[in-house]
Amino acid sequence: MNFKVSDIIELLDTEYSFSLQENWDNSGFQIGNLEAEIKGILLALDITIDSINYAVSNNINCIITHHPLFFEKIQYLNVNSEYYKKLELLMNNKINVISLHTPLDIHPNGVNKYLADKCLLNNQEVFVDYKEGYGYGIVGSIENDIFKNYLTKLKNNFKNPILYFGNIEKSISKIAVLGGSGAFSIKNAISKKVDLLISSDFKYHDIQLSLENNLNIVDLGHFESEIFGLLSLKEFLISKNVDLKILLYENNIFKRNIF
Template sequence: MFAKGQTVIQYMEQLAPKHVAMEGDKIGLQLGSLQKEITGVLVALDVNEDVVEEAISLGANLIVAHHAIIYRPLSNLQSDTPMGKVYEKLIKNDIAVYISHTNLDVTEGGMNDWMAEVLGIQNVIPLEDIHTDNLYKLVVFVPKDHHQRVLDAILNAGAGWIGNYSHCSFNIEGYGTFLPQEGTQPFIGKEGKLEKVEEIRIETIVPQSSRNKVIQAMLKSHPYEEVAYDLYGMDLKGRTLGLGRVGKLQEPVSLDAFVQRVKEKFDVPAVRVVGDLNRQIKKAAVVGGSGGRYWKHALFRGADVLVTGDVDYHTAQDALMAGITIIDPGHNAEKMMKPRVAAWLTDKLQGDKYETKVHASSIDTEPFAFL
């Protein structure tokens, strides 16, 4: 059995939720339809004609890409233009294109964490805060003999996190009363008779990002026809997600040695470097894509070096005078997302016994040649 398009995207959005994307970012379904069975998924950094041909050859009818194929409003859709040919080929072959961009950058366990991890940057925090999870207090009343079942369901769905402590809850025994009205089918009691039942009041914390999942898990596991629960907004804030990462290296290294590490781990033939190659690097920052404008954030966070792509001349001059070094491996360094996203989707699909195959694109979309 093949997975439906919406099922594949639900898995993708578990990794990179849409609500954590930066405002105005072009993410989500950009072309085609998800109302179909997905025979194969191709994970790509960019979508060009070669990538589309690869999808066709692999029998993939969904491309999950990092960079948008429609970034600016289209004034026309001519099939005799380079990009128009790509759109035409996608449509004729019924291939949908879904984009996961800054939401994949920002999310925990996403692009920026992958970049930091391979470079040995530890105990990372965001360079710039983008999204803070609002917290809610969930209170639900459960008959005593169903207490553990409901508690496990809501905690396993993402409730109960306080800092690095999971499964946090408070449980109080008491009595609940209710009178089933005409036409009801009560789990306990009889229509028209006032009931008094031993219940347990469960209190726990629910982050906004998990709220719908937790509520659905609670309702599904609860035995009552009408579940009594409350959800309160709180002034407390949960985890903060952001763009870029900064942290310390396990051991200080020279900028020259760190440059070689970047080239190896990012699989790039060359980098541009700003700064003294003999400088000792103790703390490093990374930003996927074009992150030159974040050099001040990196400096403020105490970083000795910023690793990011597409740094312009004047930004490099300003950073050099301010005392922070830069390594520019190019925008295409983000290609590391292909095998990682493919592995994530494969694990999810196989876990639910779907036959849909996932492929990491083998097409090199680097537009520059290094001579």
């Protein structure tokens, strides 16, 4: 079966509902030709020069990103900027871009479901309510464990060093996860008496507020906390008989380097 760009957008909308996105979000069609026939799909967190070149080298003409290509108002374009070069590379290679940001964040089987499973959570529920029954993050439980032991399990599951804050000997059982930037959810975690919040992009005073309220923190990294949502997206496309080459771009340019 052949798929046009517009077909994929319509298919995504039936499951993830672009109308549910945040007012500040820009999920949906970003650039390209809605009538173009798709040769293959690349799933990526972001549009980068490397991800575009990866698509080109694999004869792929459609990239579905988590973070929108166009987010803030464009007031000018500098031909020497990285942003302009990305747009030029996309247009020269006739690559179409679709973005699925907050609709994938709030989807029951999106970013946070995969993250919660990876973090071994049972009894999973919505963490921060949004609207129409949807929400951000998942709160759940593990069998009572010492934080240090649980960190070892996380390190093995994610195959990455784990950045944490809090008492390493603390006993934990109630855990919340939130893919992407999760500092806004700290007060929710405190009010729900969560022992550990796993997310990313925490600032100094975010950590201060958490520790003053006996809330341990794991800063997993933005990329690391969201990449699994693209796996769920791939599974969805396959389940809808999108019989095209579908690749996942896993190169993390923001990978932590701990000296």
